[in-house]
Every structure is written in structure tokens, then in C-alpha cells.
Amino acid sequence: MTRPVADLERVLVVTAHPDDVDFGASASIAAWTAAGIEVSYCIVTFGDAGGFDETPREQMAALREAEQRAAAKVVGVTDVTFLGHPDGRVYVTHELRRDITRQIRRVRPQRVLTQSPQRNWQRIAPSHPDHLAVGEAALCAVYPDARNPFAHPELLAEEGLAAWTVPEVWLMGGPQPDHYVDVTDTFDRKVEALRAHVSQTAHLGDGLETMLRTWHAANAHNAGLPDGRLAEAYQIVSTA
Ligand SMILES: [Zn+2]
Numbered sequence: 001m002t003r004p005v006a007d008l009e010r011v012l013v014v015t016a017h018p019d020d021v022d023f024g025a026s027a028s029i030a031a032w033t034a035a036g037i038e039v040s041y042c043i044v045t046f047g048d049a050g051g052f053d054e055t056p057r058e059q060m061a062a063l064r065e066a067e068q069r070a071a072a073k074v075v076g077v078t079d080v081t082f083l084g085h086p087d088g089r090v091y092v093t094h095e096l097r098r099d100i101t102r103q104i105r106r107v108r109p110q111r112v113l114t115q116s117p118q119r120n121w122q123r124i125a126p127s128h129p130d131h132l133a134v135g136e137a138a139l140c141a142v143y144p145d146a147r148n149p150f151a152h153p154e155l156l157a158e159e160g161l162a163a164w165t166v167p168e169v170w171l172m173g174g175p176q177p178d179h180y181v182d183v184t185d186t187f188d189r190k191v192e193a194l195r196a197h198v199s200q201t202a203h204l205g206d207g208l209e210t211m212l213r214t215w216h217a218a219n220a221h222n223a224g225l226p227d228g229r230l231a232e233a234y235q236i237v238s239t240a
Contacts, residue, residue, distance in 0.1 A: 004111075004179070005167055008032075008037055009037060010037070010039075010109040010110060011029075011111045012103060013042065013112075013114070014112060014113070014141075015115055015134060016087075016115065016128065016134040017043070017047040018047040018050075018071075019068070019194070019197040022075075022190065022197060024126075024232070025234075026075045026190045028183055028186075028232050029075045029077065030076060030186035033077060039075075040079040040109070041068070041072055042083065042100060042103040043080065043083070044083045044090055044096070044099075046061035046062075046064055046084065046087060047064040048060045048064065048086075049087035050064065050199070060199070064197075068080060068082075071193040071194070071197055072193075074192050074196060075190075085099075087130070090129070090133040092133050092140065097140045097145050100138050100141035101151065101152050101155060102155055102159070104142065104164055105146055105162065108164045110166070112142055112166050112169045112239075113169075114171060114172075115132070115134050115135040115172060116131075116132075116175070117133075117136035117174075120174060122175065127173070135171065138169075139239075142169055142239050143166075146164050146165070147164060147165040147166075149163040165239075165240065166239055167240035168240070170237075177219075177234055177235050178236065179235065180219055180234075181232045182223075182229055183216065187213075190212065191209050194208060213230065216231055217230055219232060
């Protein structure tokens with residue numbers, strides 16, 4: 001089992017849709033930002049193919065961007081970048097690898113937190129094809145692209161973005177979690193952040209918190225934490 005890096009200063013989160021980071025990791029992130037760690041978000045799409053209400057489709061991208069920025073603020077994150085790839089049609093392309101590499105070289109994180117590229121056969125929702133593609137593209141950007149000065153040479157030549165080696169990747173939603181963060185103390189912030197995604201969670205009402213408590217208590221149980229604790233689950237990959 002891989003241990004988390006010491007001396008953590010900056011974290012870059014890479015996800016497919018607005019709300020993915022809040023379902024997967026926002027309680028951990030609330031604790032990190034409270035500890036003075038800078039966290040940046042890179043969201044690959046605007047989530048314009050999601051939602052449950054009558055909002056006209058052409059308004060959905062702007063709505064979901066605003067929701068994600070509000071949710072980020074709840075957990076202490078203000079640096080949020082949207083790559084604008086089309087929702088529901090995310091593939092591991094050269095362009096996506098370059099776009100994520102650009103954010104890695106700009107933020108220079110010690111940790112990238114992204115979605116597992118491995119299908120989870122226990123629960124189908126984390127394995128949305130956009131999530132699998134973003135996880136794979138983010139790992140390709142961590143190794144080898146971001147650290148290789150000869151990959152995407154225009155990033156260095158035109159934007160001055162030098163090579164950067166990310167020592168550690170945290171994967172969420174995958175089939176093999178091996179690291180749990182006790183988030184009992186920041187769980188309420190997670191619920192508040194998810195409520196900021198009104199178009200995605202308003203229809204759940206109070207059921208949202210009940211669902212989250214059940215799910216995070218199960219994580220805590222798997223982690224061997226005492227009854228009453230809540231946890232988020234990750235797989236840590238050493239990429240140094
Ligand atoms: Zn998603």
C-alpha cells in the first residue's frame with residue numbers, strides 16, 4: 001500500500017463533470033484547504049448533458065459552471081478551470097492530454113486527484129465513460145506528458161510552461177480503494193457543496209444526506225474506523 005506524500009502544498013483535481021469532485025472528494029478537500037493546502041479544479045466538460053429539470057439545454061453549461069464555482073467556494077477552492085470538452089463525448093485524445101498537461105504545469109501539484117480509469121463492477125455510476133476517459137487522460141498527462149519537456153512542445157515554447165513531475169495520483173470511484181480519509185468533521189461541508197449543484201441534487205431533497213451518510217459510513221466500516229465515523233475512499237498511485 002502506498003503512503004500519501006509528505007510536504008503537500010498543492011493539489012490539482014481533474015474530473016469530467018461539475019459535481020464529480022463533490023460526490024467523490026469534497027470532504028477531504030475541505031480538510032486540506034483548512035490546513036492551508038492550495039487546491040485547484042480542472043473540470044473537463046461543462047456537464048451540459050446532465051440535469052433532471054426543465055432547464056433549456058443551451059442554458060445548462062453556464063448554470064452548471066456557476067454551480068461548480070459555488071460548490072468549490074464551500075470547500076475553500078477558488079481556482080476552477082473548465083476545459084470545455086463536450087459532455088458525453090470525452091475521449092483520450094492528444095488534445096485532452098495536452099489540455100490536462102497545461103493545467104499540471106501551471107499548478108505544479110504534488111498530488112493529482114482524478115477518476116479511476118478502471119471500471120468498478122460493484123457500482124456502475126462511478127464508471128461513466130467520461131470518467132474512465134478523464135482518468136486515463138489524466139494519468140497519461142501525469143506520466144509521461146507533463147514531466148517530458150518534449151511532449152506538447154508548444155506549452156513550453158508559447159506559454160513558458162516547464163516540465164513538472166507529479167509524485168502521486170489519488171483515484172476515486174475505482175474498484176480497489178486502499179486509502180481512506182476520515183471526513184466526519186467536514187462531512188457537512190460536503191453536503192452543502194453538493195446542494196450547490198441545484199440542477200443535480202435538488203430533486204433528491206433530504207434523501208441526499210441520507211444517501212451520503214450510508215455510503216460514507218460503509219467506507220468508514222471498510223477502513224476499520226469506529227461506528228459513527230464517515231470516510232472517503234481512494235486508491236493511491238505512486239507516480240514519482
Ligand atoms: Zn460525472
